[in-house]
Amino acid sequence: MAALSPSAQRVQDLLDGFGHGHSVVEHEGSTRTSEDAANAVGCAVAQIAKSLIFRAKESGRPVLVVASGANRVDEKAVGRLIGEKIERADPDFAREATGFAIGGIPPIGHAVSPLVLIDADLMGLDAIWAAAGTPNAVFRLTPAELVAITGGRVEAIRKG
Known part of the structure:
Protein backbone atom coordinates (compact mmCIF):
# COMPACT_ATOMS: atom_id res chain seq x y z
CA MET A 1 0.00 0.00 0.00
CA ALA A 2 1.43 3.37 -1.01
CA ALA A 3 2.23 5.99 1.58
CA LEU A 4 -0.35 8.73 2.03
CA SER A 5 0.39 12.31 1.02
CA PRO A 6 1.26 14.59 3.98
CA SER A 7 -2.23 16.15 4.26
CA ALA A 8 -3.98 12.79 4.01
CA GLN A 9 -1.56 11.33 6.59
CA ARG A 10 -2.40 14.20 8.94
CA VAL A 11 -6.09 13.23 8.70
CA GLN A 12 -5.23 9.53 9.16
CA ASP A 13 -3.27 10.38 12.33
CA LEU A 14 -6.29 12.27 13.71
CA LEU A 15 -8.60 9.38 12.83
CA ASP A 16 -6.24 6.91 14.52
CA GLY A 17 -6.63 8.98 17.69
CA PHE A 18 -10.40 8.39 17.67
CA GLY A 19 -9.85 4.62 17.67
CA HIS A 20 -12.72 3.70 15.32
CA GLY A 21 -10.48 2.03 12.73
CA HIS A 22 -11.10 4.53 9.92
CA SER A 23 -8.75 4.39 6.94
CA VAL A 24 -7.97 7.21 4.55
CA VAL A 25 -8.01 6.07 0.92
CA GLU A 26 -6.27 8.10 -1.78
CA HIS A 27 -7.61 7.59 -5.29
CA GLU A 28 -5.86 8.04 -8.63
CA GLY A 29 -8.58 10.38 -9.84
CA SER A 30 -10.17 13.39 -8.18
CA THR A 31 -12.70 13.18 -5.37
CA ARG A 32 -13.01 16.98 -5.36
CA THR A 33 -16.71 17.05 -6.26
CA SER A 34 -19.44 14.95 -4.69
CA GLU A 35 -20.01 13.23 -8.04
CA ASP A 36 -16.29 12.44 -8.45
CA ALA A 37 -16.09 11.07 -4.91
CA ALA A 38 -19.22 8.94 -5.31
CA ASN A 39 -17.85 7.47 -8.54
CA ALA A 40 -14.47 6.77 -6.95
CA VAL A 41 -15.86 4.90 -3.94
CA GLY A 42 -18.94 3.37 -5.59
CA CYS A 43 -21.66 4.98 -3.49
CA ALA A 44 -24.60 7.33 -3.99
CA VAL A 45 -23.88 11.06 -4.24
CA ALA A 46 -26.08 11.54 -1.14
CA GLN A 47 -23.51 9.49 0.86
CA ILE A 48 -20.76 12.04 0.27
CA ALA A 49 -20.37 14.29 3.32
CA LYS A 50 -19.04 17.47 1.74
CA SER A 51 -17.27 19.95 4.03
CA LEU A 52 -18.15 23.52 3.16
CA ILE A 53 -16.44 26.44 4.87
CA PHE A 54 -18.25 29.71 5.41
CA ARG A 55 -17.22 32.86 7.24
CA ALA A 56 -19.52 34.37 9.87
CA LYS A 57 -19.92 38.00 8.74
CA GLU A 58 -19.81 39.70 12.15
CA SER A 59 -17.41 37.54 14.18
CA GLY A 60 -15.28 36.33 11.26
CA ARG A 61 -15.39 32.83 12.74
CA PRO A 62 -15.19 29.85 10.40
CA VAL A 63 -18.41 27.86 10.02
CA LEU A 64 -18.16 24.27 8.79
CA VAL A 65 -21.29 22.84 7.19
CA VAL A 66 -21.07 19.11 6.48
CA ALA A 67 -23.76 18.51 3.88
CA SER A 68 -24.98 15.57 1.87
CA GLY A 69 -23.42 15.62 -1.59
CA ALA A 70 -26.93 15.60 -3.05
CA ASN A 71 -27.97 18.80 -1.26
CA ARG A 72 -27.46 22.51 -1.69
CA VAL A 73 -27.00 24.45 1.55
CA ASP A 74 -29.57 27.05 2.60
CA GLU A 75 -27.16 29.78 3.68
CA LYS A 76 -29.94 31.89 5.23
CA ALA A 77 -31.00 28.93 7.39
CA VAL A 78 -27.38 28.43 8.50
CA GLY A 79 -27.18 32.10 9.42
CA ARG A 80 -30.35 31.83 11.50
CA LEU A 81 -29.03 28.71 13.22
CA ILE A 82 -25.75 30.33 14.27
CA GLY A 83 -27.19 33.77 14.99
CA GLU A 84 -25.34 35.75 12.33
CA LYS A 85 -25.16 35.97 8.57
CA ILE A 86 -22.57 33.92 6.72
CA GLU A 87 -20.66 34.36 3.49
CA ARG A 88 -18.80 31.88 1.34
CA ALA A 89 -15.17 31.60 2.32
CA ASP A 90 -12.58 32.50 -0.29
CA PRO A 91 -9.72 30.01 -0.85
CA ASP A 92 -7.31 31.98 1.37
CA PHE A 93 -9.71 32.11 4.32
CA ALA A 94 -10.56 28.42 3.86
CA ARG A 95 -6.89 27.42 3.92
CA GLU A 96 -6.06 29.67 6.89
CA ALA A 97 -9.06 28.46 8.91
CA THR A 98 -8.77 24.76 8.10
CA GLY A 99 -5.17 24.14 7.12
CA PHE A 100 -6.43 22.43 3.96
CA ALA A 101 -7.24 23.50 0.38
CA ILE A 102 -10.83 23.63 -0.91
CA GLY A 103 -11.70 20.29 -2.50
CA GLY A 104 -10.03 18.24 0.21
CA ILE A 105 -11.21 19.84 3.46
CA PRO A 106 -11.94 17.13 6.02
CA PRO A 107 -14.53 17.54 8.77
CA ILE A 108 -11.79 17.37 11.45
CA PHE A 139 -12.57 8.05 4.47
CA ARG A 140 -15.69 6.07 5.35
CA LEU A 141 -17.61 6.56 8.59
CA THR A 142 -21.13 6.50 10.02
CA PRO A 143 -23.24 9.62 10.55
CA ALA A 144 -23.10 9.05 14.33
CA GLU A 145 -19.29 8.93 14.16
CA LEU A 146 -19.29 12.20 12.19
CA VAL A 147 -21.28 13.89 14.96
CA ALA A 148 -18.99 12.41 17.61
CA ILE A 149 -15.68 13.43 16.00
CA THR A 150 -16.79 16.94 15.00
CA GLY A 151 -19.00 17.85 17.95
CA GLY A 152 -21.37 19.24 15.33
CA ARG A 153 -25.06 20.06 15.66
CA VAL A 154 -27.42 18.15 13.38
CA GLU A 155 -29.75 20.61 11.65
CA ALA A 156 -31.99 20.94 8.60
CA ILE A 157 -29.77 22.97 6.25
CA ARG A 158 -30.93 21.71 2.81
CA LYS A 159 -32.09 24.38 0.40
CA GLY A 160 -35.51 23.88 -1.13
Whole structure:
Protein backbone atom coordinates (compact mmCIF):
# COMPACT_ATOMS: atom_id res chain seq x y z
CA MET A 1 0.00 0.00 0.00
CA ALA A 2 1.43 3.37 -1.01
CA ALA A 3 2.23 5.99 1.58
CA LEU A 4 -0.35 8.73 2.03
CA SER A 5 0.39 12.31 1.02
CA PRO A 6 1.26 14.59 3.98
CA SER A 7 -2.23 16.15 4.26
CA ALA A 8 -3.98 12.79 4.01
CA GLN A 9 -1.56 11.33 6.59
CA ARG A 10 -2.40 14.20 8.94
CA VAL A 11 -6.09 13.23 8.70
CA GLN A 12 -5.23 9.53 9.16
CA ASP A 13 -3.27 10.38 12.33
CA LEU A 14 -6.29 12.27 13.71
CA LEU A 15 -8.60 9.38 12.83
CA ASP A 16 -6.24 6.91 14.52
CA GLY A 17 -6.63 8.98 17.69
CA PHE A 18 -10.40 8.39 17.67
CA GLY A 19 -9.85 4.62 17.67
CA HIS A 20 -12.72 3.70 15.32
CA GLY A 21 -10.48 2.03 12.73
CA HIS A 22 -11.10 4.53 9.92
CA SER A 23 -8.75 4.39 6.94
CA VAL A 24 -7.97 7.21 4.55
CA VAL A 25 -8.01 6.07 0.92
CA GLU A 26 -6.27 8.10 -1.78
CA HIS A 27 -7.61 7.59 -5.29
CA GLU A 28 -5.86 8.04 -8.63
CA GLY A 29 -8.58 10.38 -9.84
CA SER A 30 -10.17 13.39 -8.18
CA THR A 31 -12.70 13.18 -5.37
CA ARG A 32 -13.01 16.98 -5.36
CA THR A 33 -16.71 17.05 -6.26
CA SER A 34 -19.44 14.95 -4.69
CA GLU A 35 -20.01 13.23 -8.04
CA ASP A 36 -16.29 12.44 -8.45
CA ALA A 37 -16.09 11.07 -4.91
CA ALA A 38 -19.22 8.94 -5.31
CA ASN A 39 -17.85 7.47 -8.54
CA ALA A 40 -14.47 6.77 -6.95
CA VAL A 41 -15.86 4.90 -3.94
CA GLY A 42 -18.94 3.37 -5.59
CA CYS A 43 -21.66 4.98 -3.49
CA ALA A 44 -24.60 7.33 -3.99
CA VAL A 45 -23.88 11.06 -4.24
CA ALA A 46 -26.08 11.54 -1.14
CA GLN A 47 -23.51 9.49 0.86
CA ILE A 48 -20.76 12.04 0.27
CA ALA A 49 -20.37 14.29 3.32
CA LYS A 50 -19.04 17.47 1.74
CA SER A 51 -17.27 19.95 4.03
CA LEU A 52 -18.15 23.52 3.16
CA ILE A 53 -16.44 26.44 4.87
CA PHE A 54 -18.25 29.71 5.41
CA ARG A 55 -17.22 32.86 7.24
CA ALA A 56 -19.52 34.37 9.87
CA LYS A 57 -19.92 38.00 8.74
CA GLU A 58 -19.81 39.70 12.15
CA SER A 59 -17.41 37.54 14.18
CA GLY A 60 -15.28 36.33 11.26
CA ARG A 61 -15.39 32.83 12.74
CA PRO A 62 -15.19 29.85 10.40
CA VAL A 63 -18.41 27.86 10.02
CA LEU A 64 -18.16 24.27 8.79
CA VAL A 65 -21.29 22.84 7.19
CA VAL A 66 -21.07 19.11 6.48
CA ALA A 67 -23.76 18.51 3.88
CA SER A 68 -24.98 15.57 1.87
CA GLY A 69 -23.42 15.62 -1.59
CA ALA A 70 -26.93 15.60 -3.05
CA ASN A 71 -27.97 18.80 -1.26
CA ARG A 72 -27.46 22.51 -1.69
CA VAL A 73 -27.00 24.45 1.55
CA ASP A 74 -29.57 27.05 2.60
CA GLU A 75 -27.16 29.78 3.68
CA LYS A 76 -29.94 31.89 5.23
CA ALA A 77 -31.00 28.93 7.39
CA VAL A 78 -27.38 28.43 8.50
CA GLY A 79 -27.18 32.10 9.42
CA ARG A 80 -30.35 31.83 11.50
CA LEU A 81 -29.03 28.71 13.22
CA ILE A 82 -25.75 30.33 14.27
CA GLY A 83 -27.19 33.77 14.99
CA GLU A 84 -25.34 35.75 12.33
CA LYS A 85 -25.16 35.97 8.57
CA ILE A 86 -22.57 33.92 6.72
CA GLU A 87 -20.66 34.36 3.49
CA ARG A 88 -18.80 31.88 1.34
CA ALA A 89 -15.17 31.60 2.32
CA ASP A 90 -12.58 32.50 -0.29
CA PRO A 91 -9.72 30.01 -0.85
CA ASP A 92 -7.31 31.98 1.37
CA PHE A 93 -9.71 32.11 4.32
CA ALA A 94 -10.56 28.42 3.86
CA ARG A 95 -6.89 27.42 3.92
CA GLU A 96 -6.06 29.67 6.89
CA ALA A 97 -9.06 28.46 8.91
CA THR A 98 -8.77 24.76 8.10
CA GLY A 99 -5.17 24.14 7.12
CA PHE A 100 -6.43 22.43 3.96
CA ALA A 101 -7.24 23.50 0.38
CA ILE A 102 -10.83 23.63 -0.91
CA GLY A 103 -11.70 20.29 -2.50
CA GLY A 104 -10.03 18.24 0.21
CA ILE A 105 -11.21 19.84 3.46
CA PRO A 106 -11.94 17.13 6.02
CA PRO A 107 -14.53 17.54 8.77
CA ILE A 108 -11.79 17.37 11.45
CA GLY A 109 -8.35 18.77 12.26
CA HIS A 110 -8.96 22.41 11.40
CA ALA A 111 -6.42 25.09 12.31
CA VAL A 112 -9.19 27.26 13.82
CA SER A 113 -12.00 25.44 15.61
CA PRO A 114 -15.15 26.09 13.55
CA LEU A 115 -18.81 26.16 14.43
CA VAL A 116 -20.05 22.85 12.97
CA LEU A 117 -23.47 22.11 11.50
CA ILE A 118 -24.26 18.68 10.06
CA ASP A 119 -26.95 18.10 7.44
CA ALA A 120 -29.83 16.16 9.02
CA ASP A 121 -30.24 14.29 5.72
CA LEU A 122 -26.95 12.45 6.38
CA MET A 123 -28.32 10.90 9.57
CA GLY A 124 -30.56 8.39 7.79
CA LEU A 125 -27.65 6.76 5.94
CA ASP A 126 -25.71 3.66 7.02
CA ALA A 127 -22.33 4.88 5.79
CA ILE A 128 -20.97 8.16 4.48
CA TRP A 129 -17.67 9.28 2.96
CA ALA A 130 -15.82 12.47 3.88
CA ALA A 131 -12.82 14.29 2.40
CA ALA A 132 -9.48 13.45 3.97
CA GLY A 133 -7.14 16.37 3.34
CA THR A 134 -6.52 16.26 -0.42
CA PRO A 135 -8.73 16.47 -3.55
CA ASN A 136 -8.37 12.70 -4.02
CA ALA A 137 -8.52 11.34 -0.44
CA VAL A 138 -11.62 10.16 1.45
CA PHE A 139 -12.57 8.05 4.47
CA ARG A 140 -15.69 6.07 5.35
CA LEU A 141 -17.61 6.56 8.59
CA THR A 142 -21.13 6.50 10.02
CA PRO A 143 -23.24 9.62 10.55
CA ALA A 144 -23.10 9.05 14.33
CA GLU A 145 -19.29 8.93 14.16
CA LEU A 146 -19.29 12.20 12.19
CA VAL A 147 -21.28 13.89 14.96
CA ALA A 148 -18.99 12.41 17.61
CA ILE A 149 -15.68 13.43 16.00
CA THR A 150 -16.79 16.94 15.00
CA GLY A 151 -19.00 17.85 17.95
CA GLY A 152 -21.37 19.24 15.33
CA ARG A 153 -25.06 20.06 15.66
CA VAL A 154 -27.42 18.15 13.38
CA GLU A 155 -29.75 20.61 11.65
CA ALA A 156 -31.99 20.94 8.60
CA ILE A 157 -29.77 22.97 6.25
CA ARG A 158 -30.93 21.71 2.81
CA LYS A 159 -32.09 24.38 0.40
CA GLY A 160 -35.51 23.88 -1.13
